[in-house]
Amino acid sequence: MSNEHYLHNPLIHRDRRLGRRHTEWVNQFDCTHMRPLIICRGPIRKEAMDVFSEMGITDFGILLSEKDSIIYQDALAPELRSLTDPNRVHRVPDYTGANKEERDQRIAQIINIARENGYNSIFAGYGFMAEDETMVAAMEKAGLNFIGPCSRTVHDAGLKDEAKRTALKHGVSVTPGIDNGTALTLLKKHPDAAALKALAAEHGLIVDEAKLDDDSIELADKADLVLAASYEKGVDIYTVDELCETLTEAVQEMAAEYPENRVRLKAISGGGGKGQRILGIGESARTPELVREILNEVKTTGVGDNKNVLVELNIETTRHQEIQVLGNGEWSMTMGGRDCSLQMHEQKLLEVSVTVESLEAAIEQAKASGNATEQRVLEQDLKTLIAMEDEATRFGEAVGLDSVSTFECIVDRDKHFFMEMNTRIQVEHRVTELCYTLKFTNPENPDDTFIVESLVELMVLLAAHGPKLPKPERILRHNDSVEARLNATNQALQPSAGGVIEYWSDAVEGEIRDDQGISLHNPDTDVFMKYTLAGAYDSNIALLLTVGDTRLDTYERMAEVIRQTNMRGKDLATNLEFHYGLVNWFIGQNINARPTTRFIVPYLTAVGELKQRANNLDVDYAWKQICKAQLAGAAGDSAKALKTALELKQTLLLRPLKTLLEEPHILAGWLSVNRDSYTMVDGKISWNENPIELLDDTYHFLNMDYVEGEPASSMIWDHDDDILGDALAFYQELNNRLDAQDWIELQSVLDSADAPEGISASMWGEIRGAHAGFQAGVDILAVLPNIAEATSYYSLCVNEDLTINIPERLEDTELQEAMAKVLVPPPVAKSDEILAESGGMFYGRETPEHDVYVKQGDHFEAGDPLFIVEVMKMFNKVYAPFSGTIEEVLVDTDGVIISKGQPIFKITPDEVIVVESAEEVAARRRGVTDEFLAQLV
Structure with missing residues (x-):
């Protein structure tokens, strides 16, 4: 895994292997009785396998989706290189199912697998179902120990509408907006308690009528009770059209009140960037379209699904920060923060630790250098971090947090707002565990202790012995850490599936690499084994981490790790070069810069100009x-x-x-x-x-x-x-x-x-x-x-107050789109064809209920949607680059795999496309080069 490998296992089992004896108090937290079934994929699955083994847990198994290998041949899970016992590998069609019916079938299948194979616990990692309240409750009901927050916490903290209400009750800052669109939709047709009671009776819903008659309960809360009963029974009591009408009205009201801000739509069950869309200023009419996209993306389009979508003010200068929070149901505490602002399309790319110790050191350095402005900004960041950690602790206690979760906030200079709590471990959790360890101490003997270094290990301990665990002390491990997500994407950060990794250099000194086991060599020949990057799921290949005494030290180590990394393969595209450029941009500018979530696209545009x-x-x-x-x-x-x-x-x-x-x-x-x-x-x-x-x-x-x-x-x-x-x-x-x-x-x-x-x-x-x-x-x-x-590359720079100056030109959407095509030129097409710019799964319509975007004989205008390509969980809508007429539809079946450069439509363009000749290209290049030569001294 790495030359600098940080052990996950607790002292209990590490010392046991060395033959040491332990106290009775320490031994009571043994976890070898746990027999977990791992139901997620990606680096977290391999990490869990390693951690369980280090803890002495040997009877674990994994689910293996057939979806990857069906779509991409030879896309075998690399974890099978170390887990060779076929009795511990359980095949399923996919991990979550495409709709509520399939999800329910998968949950039942997982429970049956556990029962038939003697598993007594479930580990879901940061997979999409890890935050599925229905699944967690089903596991609990089946007598399985869910290694993660309990169903009550998932409901109270994980559902974004419930979480927002809880936050308001406990003095946690929240963003303006509505979290009860479904309740408001219901009340339009059933405007009082009597009407709600009649509706419940009509559909045979089990609702506590005493609560419906209770005048102390808000009418909207009563509507939520009826809604909850409808979800339990699996019936719809409102339509998507009715919901869209309500949400459109809410968007229009918010746009009128905050005319300079965009509006964010979020599915209450979304996460990891899924189920979110941003409406531009003046785009309220697009609300129904985007709501349907969201519901389709999070797979809540079925009968009886909770289709609530939040409407929130989009804070335009946001930094995305999150606090690692944990608890045992009674006590709750935090382990510092992470800045996840460097993201694109809601997908995080580079995450960096935010700790009290690091900020204090940076403040002292700014003070010593006489940089008063930077010192002031850093001091405010420290105050904000302390406030967020305090709120996260209170929120964790309020929802009875009994495992590991993440308290997510947006930060705007001296203000911060709670967004949501992710009731699961995060992809970037190791950023935190590399900064802090946890020391558990016997309340009756301060010398009787053990250390936990891994959050996965902590989740197992909390699942097995939560109520007995005393509140631990967090101990500094490293001041700073940073994580780069190595993804299968092209130069413009668009998902790129199907490539083959044929060689990957070994981890170098100082590199911490989590990679699903791809780096494991053949045990007999010590040769790197090829691996196909499938496209059925997310684009992540590995997580690369470094640590240091300062943020600059950490970034310089990351740059050195990437510099020495060598990866080759067939049709292989990754964001390794992007990370090298980005990390060095911050090293060259100011490592304490405060980028917002809007930074990456302008940065990519500047790179495109280069x-x-x-x-x-x-x-x-x-x-x-x-x-x-x-x-x-x-x-x-x-x-x-x-x-x-x-x-x-x-x-x-x-x-x-x-x-x-x-x-x-x-x-x-x-x-x-x-x-x-x-x-x-x-x-x-x-x-x-x-x-x-x-x-x-x-x-x-x-x-x-x-x-x-x-x-x-x-x-x-x-x-x-x-x-x-x-x-x-x-x-x-x-x-x-x-x-x-x-x-x-x-x-x-x-x-x-x-x-x-x-x-x-x-x-x-x-x-x-x-x-x-x-x-x-x-x-x-x-x-x-x-x-x-x-x-004018250097005009994209860090200001004295650590904000980033983004030139106006880099915010222009037309330039952004043009430079993305410079970074990744589209396939060369004939003048009468529309080609697929990437491989993936083809869809010709918005949802199964919608008509196709275009059919034979249709005329389309430039900018009209033509089809959708799903690549690694990202739904990319393809728009017409020019106007024309569809002469023939070459791909007409939803859900089929298409390849980059494949013709999708035969067309007749409205205007003849003029292609620059080779002579004209050469003359242009010579002219630009002459301009350069004139600059030489």
Whole structure:
């Protein structure tokens, strides 16, 4: 799993293996009697398997969905490489089912599997059903120990409408909005208690009539009682159309009250980014469409499903922070926070710890450096963290939290609002457990203790012995930690399924990797085993984590981990390069920056602009022009020597350049950490540091250092390494002799023909000649700052108050869409075709109840929806890029798998599409390159 592997197991079992004896108090918390069935997938399944084994729990089994392997051949769960006993692997069609009926069938199937195979407990991880109250209650009713919050907590805290009401009762800040759309819908038709009683009688609903007659109970709460009874019986007493009408009215009212804010719609049973949509300003008419999308996405379209959708004000400058909270049903406590603002489409990408200790250290550092503004912001963050932890503790006690959950908030400068509680362990839980451990102490003997390092382990302990566990003490482990989610996505962060990982380098020192077991080598040959990335579920491949004494230390370690990571495969697309660029952006800007949830798309757009500029530069042409210009001023032996030097250095200089121009995310990272390497002087690029040393740093940044025995394609070539080594040694010796303060001073000394004191005239001539040879051709490196200047890349920056300045152009949706296509060009289509831009599952309509978007003979306008592609839980609606007419529908069956580039429709466009010729492309690139050449000093 990792070279720096943090043990999950408690001291009980770790010490038992070493033959140590324990006290009676410690031994009572033994968990070896637990026989869990793991009903989730992904990295958490492998982690649970490891933790259970380390705890001495050996009789565990797993569910294995057939959905992945049916859709993508050879998509075998990598966990089976270590769990080889077929009696502990139980196959199901999929994990959750497509609707309420299928979910109920799956729950019954899981219970039967547990009974027939002797499992006494259930672990659901952070799978979608982990927060399903019906499932948890069914497990409890079947006598199974659910390793997670009980059904009462899931109901009171997990359902977003119930949670909001509980929060209000206990002084927890909440966002403006309505949480009872279904109740309001019901009351439109049944406006009083008598009407509600009549409705209950009509449908045979079991409702406490005394509560319906109780004048102290609000009418909306009475409607909720009737609704709860209808869900229990599995009947509908309102229609989706009626609900949409109510929610549209609520959106219109909120838009009128807050005209500068968008509105967020959230399914009460959503989570992990699922079941949420944001309505733009003036888009209230789209409410019904988005509500149906939400209900379809969270699979609550069936008869008797709770279809409540919350309407909330969308706080536009939000940072997404969450507090890790835990309890045993009596006491509740927190373990610090996590900042999860770096996300896209509600899917988190990079998560970083937020701890009291880290903030206090950062405050002291800002104070010592005299940065009063940064100090003030950090001090407010500390106050906010303390307040959120306090509210999370009170909320946990209010809902009787008896396991591990997450208290999620949005933060807007000095204000914070409770969003929801996720009644399950989070994907990013290890960010927290790497910062704190928990120390449990015998109330009657302070020397009698044990330590818990893993939240999965804690969940097992709470499920097995919750009421007996005393409230633990949290102990600092590391000040900071960060997690990067390695996902199967393309350069524009769109899900990309079906690729094959054929090689993945081993974890390096300081890397903590959770990867489902993909990294496990063949035990006989020690060879990496191929793995197919299926698309039936989420896009996550692995979780990469690092720790440190400061946030900067942690990010630098993450950058180093990613730098050394090598992953290759067939049709493989991941966000590894994106993470390298993003982490280095923060290192180069300010590691304490406060990004909001709206940062990633503008950032991606800026990266797209870099790529667009890079595409328009002809490096080979630029190199020829630079060589020509330098040779023009030389003659005789000097010209011959210069020509030889340029020829020898061509690959040394161009190989890393071309790599950077080809990889926009890596280029973005390089520009971020090297923004001080040059200065623009009168429109010319002037280096602030020796280009040779910058070139050496660039080879290292690209992980192209010379390593004996490695493939030449992935590192500096040996003869180039010799030239670079000689140049570095030359300048090191020169710096020692001349004692120059910096590169600018050294250049001024070398520009003079007069030899410095202590160096002969002849020696000085040789030195200046060698300098000219080593610097020959390095002007080509200026193509990199040229790209930054041409795109105004550095205008996306961190302000003094740690907010991020996002230039207005990067917020433009048309530019965002255009740059996404620059990062991932769509498949080349004929003028009479519409092609699939990605592989996935095809749907030609909004829901099974809707008509198809388009059929043969239909005319469509640019921007009209044409079809939907589901890739790794993401439903991507495809819109027409231009107007035209459907001549033939080539894919007409919902639920079939399509591939990238596959024709979907034959069409006749309204206008002839003009394609730029190769000659026109070459002329454009030459023109842009000439602009760059004019910037050279």
